[in-house]
Structure formats: structure tokens, C-alpha cells
Amino acid sequence: MVIDSIDKLKKMQDDACQKLDRQKKKVLICLGPGCLAGGSDQLLSEFRKVLKQKKVKGVTVEAVKQVGCHGFCARGPLVIIEPERIFYTKVKKAHVKDIVAKTLVNGEIIEKLLYTDPDDHAKKMADYQEIPFYKNQQRISLRNCGQIDPDRIDDYIAMGGYSALGKVLTRMKPAKVLDEVSKSGLRGRGGGGFSTGRKWATCAKIDDEPRYVICNGDEGDPGAFMDRCIMEGDPHSVLEGMIICAFAVGSNYGYIYVREEYPLAVINMQKAIEAAREHNFLGKNIFNSGFDFDVLVIRGGGAFVCGESSALMKSVAGEVGEPRAKYIRSVVKGVFDKPTVLNNVETFATVPVILDKGSKWFSSIGTKKSTGTKAFSLAGKVKNTGLVEVPMGVTLRDIIFDIGGGVPEGRTFKAVQTGGPSGGCLPEDKLDLPVDFDSLTEVGSMMGSGGMIVMDDRTCMVEVARYFLHFLVEESCGKCSPCREGLYQLLNLCTKITEGKATEADLDLMEQLSKTIQIGSLCGLGQSGPNPFISTLTYFREEYLAHINDKKCPAGICRSLIKFVINDECTGCMACIKVCPTEAITGEKKKLHVLNQDLCTQCGSCEAVCNFEAIDII
Amino acid sequence: MTTAEKTKLKKIFDRNPKNPQALITVLQDIQKEFRYLPCDAMSEAAKQLGVPLSKVFSASTFYNAFSLKPRGETIIRICQGTACHINGADLMVEQLETELNLKVGETSTDLKFTIEVVNCVGACAMAPVLIVNETYHGNVRCDRAVGLAKKG
Numbered sequence: 001m002v003i004d005s006i007d008k009l010k011k012m013q014d015d016a017c018q019k020l021d022r023q024k025k026k027v028l029i030c031l032g033p034g035c036l037a038g039g040s041d042q043l044l045s046e047f048r049k050v051l052k053q054k055k056v057k058g059v060t061v062e063a064v065k066q067v068g069c070h071g072f073c074a075r076g077p078l079v080i081i082e083p084e085r086i087f088y089t090k091v092k093k094a095h096v097k098d099i100v101a102k103t104l105v106n107g108e109i110i111e112k113l114l115y116t117d118p119d120d121h122a123k124k125m126a127d128y129q130e131i132p133f134y135k136n137q138q139r140i141s142l143r144n145c146g147q148i149d150p151d152r153i154d155d156y157i158a159m160g161g162y163s164a165l166g167k168v169l170t171r172m173k174p175a176k177v178l179d180e181v182s183k184s185g186l187r188g189r190g191g192g193g194f195s196t197g198r199k200w201a202t203c204a205k206i207d208d209e210p211r212y213v214i215c216n217g218d219e220g221d222p223g224a225f226m227d228r229c230i231m232e233g234d235p236h237s238v239l240e241g242m243i244i245c246a247f248a249v250g251s252n253y254g255y256i257y258v259r260e261e262y263p264l265a266v267i268n269m270q271k272a273i274e275a276a277r278e279h280n281f282l283g284k285n286i287f288n289s290g291f292d293f294d295v296l297v298i299r300g301g302g303a304f305v306c307g308e309s310s311a312l313m314k315s316v317a318g319e320v321g322e323p324r325a326k327y328i329r330s331v332v333k334g335v336f337d338k339p340t341v342l343n344n345v346e347t348f349a350t351v352p353v354i355l356d357k358g359s360k361w362f363s364s365i366g367t368k369k370s371t372g373t374k375a376f377s378l379a380g381k382v383k384n385t386g387l388v389e390v391p392m393g394v395t396l397r398d399i400i401f402d403i404g405g406g407v408p409e410g411r412t413f414k415a416v417q418t419g420g421p422s423g424g425c426l427p428e429d430k431l432d433l434p435v436d437f438d439s440l441t442e443v444g445s446m447m448g449s450g451g452m453i454v455m456d457d458r459t460c461m462v463e464v465a466r467y468f469l470h471f472l473v474e475e476s477c478g479k480c481s482p483c484r485e486g487l488y489q490l491l492n493l494c495t496k497i498t499e500g501k502a503t504e505a506d507l508d509l510m511e512q513l514s515k516t517i518q519i520g521s522l523c524g525l526g527q528s529g530p531n532p533f534i535s536t537l538t539y540f541r542e543e544y545l546a547h548i549n550d551k552k553c554p555a556g557i558c559r560s561l562i563k564f565v566i567n568d569e570c571t572g573c574m575a576c577i578k579v580c581p582t583e584a585i586t587g588e589k590k591k592l593h594v595l596n597q598d599l600c601t602q603c604g605s606c607e608a609v610c611n612f613e614a615i616d617i618i
Numbered sequence: 619m620t621t622a623e624k625t626k627l628k629k630i631f632d633r634n635p636k637n638p639q640a641l642i643t644v645l646q647d648i649q650k651e652f653r654y655l656p657c658d659a660m661s662e663a664a665k666q667l668g669v670p671l672s673k674v675f676s677a678s679t680f681y682n683a684f685s686l687k688p689r690g691e692t693i694i695r696i697c698q699g700t701a702c703h704i705n706g707a708d709l710m711v712e713q714l715e716t717e718l719n720l721k722v723g724e725t726s727t728d729l730k731f732t733i734e735v736v737n738c739v740g741a742c743a744m745a746p747v748l749i750v751n752e753t754y755h756g757n758v759r760c761d762r763a764v765g766l767a768k769k770g
Binding site for chain 1: 626634637638639640641642643645646664669673676677680682683684696699703704705706709710712713715717736737738739740741742743744745747752754755756759760761
């Protein structure tokens with residue numbers, strides 16, 4: 001059906017809402033990456049099967065919906081019953097019949113599947129909005145994630161989707177759109193933090209045709225998965241943002257560059273594009289305004305550097321993704337040397353809401369210089385792993401402890417890594433800093449695209465620096481030598497420290513080398529490459545010195561500096577014997593096992609599987 | 619190349635535009651079909667898209683998604699994202715390498731298994747993550763890795 005006027009869109013929205021309201025209850029099944037790994041696809045088919053067999057008054061098979069990531073991955077697979085927002089966690093296939101018979105038929109809540117308050121085990125919470133993880137969030141870019149079926153455009157429209165586009169195309173001039181986005185204070189969510197309004201306005205002014213709009217879905221930072229969840233769970237919001245941008249800058253063609261590692265995001269984006277074409281949100285004469293726009297999905301090739309704008313544009317053109325020096329910005333000469341606006345997935349997903357509710361509303365959220373909200377992926381050594389969205393300016397402590405629930409029992413917080421390989425690690429005393437574009441940069445890290453990895457006392461900061469350097473060496477495109485050679489040497493020196501072979505003079509050398517790399521590299525990958533090393537050295541120098549002077553790894557991670565021994569707690573369960581890759585552990589059932597140090601490679605597999613804390617690290 | 623393989627290749631060229639811009643997409647399709655980039659397919663791509671073979675080779679070796687060597691039926695990928703790394707992803711590598719007698723990046727001689735590492739698959743909340751073909755396994759303790767991999 002072609003939607004060419006606001007009235008038609010309104011009617012479609014009403015119809016879609018009516019259809020949804022016909023179901024007395026809705027069963028939302030999270031098919032986000034976390035829940036899927038827990039087998040939520042099987043829950044979906046089981047619910048459909050059970051509901052086909054058993055008739056429930058007011059609820060048909062259509063009430064069962066697959067939705068994108070709901071956020072609370074640590075508790076997945078998740079099943080949510082609307083309208084009551086009953087939140088079932090760790091649901092298994094065997095629970096499905098019970099949920100149908102009790103909750104759907106009788107409205108009865110199944111206690112054992114509810115979220116339990118970690119401080120008070122007797123306290124169960126049914127409504128997810130009462131759970132601290134959700135209570136402290138404010139969702140704008142993730143507004144529909146976990147609420148709608150990403151494959152159904154009707155669902156998106158029922159939530160008010162494409163109404164911002166309708167308003168823009170029928171009632172606004174491009175200049176007004178640019179003005180509105182500028183006034184909102186929206187800054188690029190990919191990590192750069194450049195003013196979106198200014199970027200668009202610059203592109204619109206360039207006297208060259210055609211202009212292009214590119215969505216950067218090459219979310220390469222390890223530890224970040226916000227964009228993945230938006231593309232998988234709410235692809236239309238990204239499209240709507242892109243179309244609005246294209247109208248504002250006068251572009252008729254766009255690309256969405258999606259990481260190769262996100263196959264489902266590619267599929268869902270493609271399906272969304274087809275549905276949008278059918279309804280003429282993409283194509284010729286959109287909303288009868290005379291404006292044409294279409295989008296193509298480009299799959300990435302698995303190169304981290306392609307998240308950099310100029311490298312990405314090379315890759316779109318079918319070439320090797322090497323960045324170029326940016327004395328001419330890509331808004332002037334971008335893809336195919338034409339003016340190009342490139343924004344990140346989350347930025348585009350935010351745009352429709354700004355035009356719907358107005359720039360004033362948006363800029364009232366967050367801080368003065370960083371308006372709105374930001375999505376973060378919370379992972380690592382934290383209880384409540386998952387996807388969160390909070391207003392800018394909340395503190396790291398709020399995110400990690402109030403929403404994330406802190407580090408698991410028995411461990412202590414050590415650092416939080418933000419900003420991926422370009423960011424840094426911040427210690428406990430920096431946790432009260434507000435999270436926005438500027439505050440974290442001042443202390444040597446950055447907010448980045450939103451990956452947030454929590455580390456506890458069993459994480460070695462020197463090893464973390466080595467890990468990031470290794471990552472960057474692998475991913476450096478090799479075009480400029482400060483990055484290609486410099487990072488490689490930095491990695492070698494860092495490895496030397498983890499092996500206990502370094503001296504304090506090596507640290508000085510590393511600091512000098514870092515400066516050279518920062519100044520001399522061509523693109524952001526190299527310029528920010530030394531950050532993980534510099535930030536860990538700044539805040540955890542004593543840990544570096546322990547490796548260098550005492551030949552000790554305080555966290556018990558660096559293999560050359562530790563030894564594993566079996567203590568008296570050993571029950572003789574043989575778990576470690578089975579898992580030891582070098583057959584260094586011997587022993588009989590129910591008898592104390594023995595570890596042969598000559599064969600041991602200090603991999604730590606034995607410690608990982610021991611249930612009795614019988615392996616000590618010395 | 620067998621006739622069947624040539625037909626597969628032809629289909630790939632037919633559904634993609636024949637210009638240098640389509641290079642990465644075409645290589646991705648070939649990789650998907652053959653699980654690697656056969657030499658003949660690369661020369662054919664160069665011819666069909668009007669790109670020098672050197673450029674095809676350059677793109678094939680630049681992007682991690684491409685392999686110039688045949689890969690196994692079961693592709694075992696261990697996520698090396700930050701969250702997976704600090705949650706012991708290396709232990710899975712150790713277990714798999716020992717059990718399958720392969721190193722990361724290698725394929726067994728019977729073409730059954732390939733072990734690869736991947737930078738981050740965006741399932742960080744479930745770290746460490748093991749991906750066997752297209753199936754994701756989250757929170758994998760190292761002693762479960764081999765069993766999950768062999769199950770396919």
C-alpha cells in the first residue's frame with residue numbers, strides 16, 4: 001500500500017493499533033543476540049505451537065511476537081507479557097505450557113520466573129519498570145527495541161513511526177529541518193561527537209551533485225553492540241532518520257554499511273528497506289512531495305578500520321578500506337568524491353524523535369553540551385550485562401552500580417573500559433564523572449560509541465593494554481608508518497612487560513613512542529591507538545611496576561609471572577584433569593590431584609573449571 | 619572448476635552489477651558459496667567486473683572476511699571481543715586447539731573443522747561467546763567448548 005499523505009499514514013496507524021488491541025495480551029519474545037544464544041527462537045515456535053493447540057480467550061497465535069533486544073541480556077531468554085509488563089527471565093521451552101495455562105488464561109503470575117531483588121531474595125518483581133535495571137533508564141534511540149516485531153512495518157507505524165517523516169516532507173522546508181536538528185544539540189553517537197546539525201548544514205551548502213547519505217553500521221569496537229540491536233530490533237527508525245537527513249541535505253541516494261559479523265542486521269535492514277519501498281517511504285515522490293530517495297545495504301568485509309569514515313567510503317566504492325588524510329572533509333568530498341553525510345546508526349535512530357517532539361524537548365534532556373540520551377552496552381565483570389540507555393550526564397557509578405548492579409559477589413571493582421580501542425580504562429575514583437562527550441576525554445578515556453566493559457580485581461591492566469595493542473596491530477591498515485610500525489613496537493614492549501622481561505626504561509620509551517604515534521598517524525585508529533596503554537599507565541602504574549620490578553602479576557593473569565598449585569580443598573573430582581590441555585595434572589578419583597609444573601603452561605583452564613577453589617595462583 | 623561450480627559462479631555474476639564497485643559484494647557472495655575464494659573465481663571476478671587481478675587480490679587479503687584457503691564444513695569461531703577476552707576466551711582457544719590438533723586459522727586435512735577467531739560479534743553480554751557455523755553459544759565455560767564445536 002502506498003502511503004502518500006499524512007491522513008493515509010494516520011489511518012494505517014489507527015488500523016495497526018486496532019489490530020494490536022484486539023489481542024487481550026501480547027507475548028513478546030526477545031530474539032536479541034543474548035537471548036537467541038539461550039534458545040529463544042525455540043520459545044517462539046513453542047508458544048505458537050501451544051497457542052495453536054490450546055484456545056485462549058482473547059489471545060491468538062498473532063499475540064506472540066518476536067522482538068529485538070529488550071536489554072537485560074544477563075537474565076535471558078526473556079519473555080514479556082503485555083500490557084501488564086510481566087517480566088519472565090531465564091525462560092526455558094518447558095515453561096511455555098505453564099505460562100500459557102497460568103498467565104495467559106488466568107492472569108496468574110509464575111513467581112519462579114520473575115526477577116529477584118539481589119539484596120532481598122524474597123522480593124520478586126513482576127513489572128519490569130520496577131526493576132532497577134530498567135527504572136533508571138530513559139530510552140529514545142532504543143524506544144522500540146524489545147517492543148516491536150522488526151519484520152513488521154505495521155508495528156513500527158503503530159508506535160508512531162514515519163510520522164516525523166510525514167511531518168517533515170509535507171510541512172517543513174529543508175532549512176527548517178537543519179535548523180531543528182542544530183538546535184537540538186544532537187552530536188554524533190559514533191564516538192566523534194561532532195554536531196549533527198552542523199555536519200548536515202555544511203553538506204547541504206556544498207555546490208556539487210549528487211550528494212550521498214551513509215549510515216555507519218560498522219560497529220567495530222569490541223564490547224559495543226548498541227547499533228547491532230537497533231539495526232536488528234528497530235531497522236525502520238534508522239531508515240526514517242536517513243530519509244529525513246537526505247531531504248534536509250538534498251540527497252537522493254544512501255548506503256547503509258553493516259558489519260559482516262552482523263548477518264541478522266543485514267537481513268532485517270534489507271527487509272525493512274523492501275517494506276519501506278512498498279509503502280513508498282523510499283522511492284520516488286515520497287509523501288507526494290516530489291522528493292526521491294533510495295537506500296542500498298552494503299556488507300562490510302570484517303575490517304575494523306572501515307568504521308573510520310573515509311575508509312568506509314572507500315569500501316562502499318568496492319576498494320580496499322584505507323583512510324585518507326582529511327584536509328578536505330568528507331562532507332565536501334566523500335564517497336565517489338561527492339558531498340556525503342555519514343552518521344552512525346544510533347544518531348539516525350534518534351533523528352525522527354527529535355523532529356516529532358521538537359528540538360526543545362530533546363535539548364532539555366542531558367547536559368548543556370551533550371544533549372539527549374546515550375545507549376551503552378554494559379558487559380564484562382558486571383552483574384546486569386545488557387543494553388542500557390540513559391540521559392547524558394549521569395555518572396559512571398550510576399550506570400555500573402545502580403543499573404548494572406556492580407561486580408559479581410566476592411570480587412572488587414577495578415576499572416571500567418570505555419570507548420573501545422580508542423578509549424581508556426578509568427579507576428574507581430573517576431566513577432563520579434558525568435558520562436558525556438567531554439568529561440571522559442579530559443581524563444584520558446572517551447565515551448566513544450558506547451561500549452562499557454567493567455573489570456574486576458582478576459583483570460590485569462597491563463594485559464588489557466596488550467590486548468588492545470594486539471587488536472590494533474592486527475587491524476591497522478598499514479598505510480602510514482607511525483601506526484603500522486609504532487603500534488607494533490608498542491605491542492612488543494608491552495608483551496615484554498607481561499613476560500617480566502622489561503625494565504623501567506622501556507616504560508619511558510613506550511611513552512615517547514606513544515606521543516609519536518598520536519601526532520604522526522593519519523587517522524583516528526593510530527592517533528588514539530596508544531590511549532589504552534597511556535590510560536592504564538596513568539591510573540595503574542603500580543601494576544606495571546609490579547610486573548617490571550617484582551616480576552609479579554597482581555591480578556594473576558600474565559602467564560610468565562604466575563604458577564598454579566593445587567591446595568587441600570581438592571576433592572579429587574577430576575574436572576581439572578579432563579580439561580588440562582597439556583596433561584599436567586594427574587591423580588585418582590576422590591584423591592588429591594598433583595600438578596606437574598614442568599608440563600603446566602599456566603593457561604588457567606583448571607582454575608576456571610574448579611568448583612572447590614582448590615587451585616591457587618602464586 | 620567443475621561445471622556445477624561454474625554454474626554457481628555464473629549465478630553470482632548474474633545477480634550483481636558488473637562494475638568495479640561491486641567487487642566486495644561479489645567476493646562476499648563467492649566466499650559464502652565456496653567457503654573461500656578459489657583462484658579461478660578470483661580471476662573470473664577480475665574479468666567480469668573490469669578490475670585488475672592485483673586489485674582483486676588486494677581486497678581479498680585486506681578484509682578479514684575472505685579466505686584464500688578452503689575452509690572446513692564446521693567453522694568454529696571464538697569471539698575475541700574485550701568482554702570475551704577478560705572472561706577467558708583464550709581458554710576456549712586452548713581447548714579447541716589441543717583437542718582438534720589445529721591452530722587458529724587452520725583447517726583440518728579432512729576439511730571438517732576450521733578454527734577462527736573473530737574480533738567481536740556483539741554478543742558481549744553473554745561473554746565468552748563461541749560461534750559454531752551460525753549458532754551462538756553464550757557463557758561457555760572452557761570445558762564445554764569442544765563438545766559444542768563437535769556437535770556442529
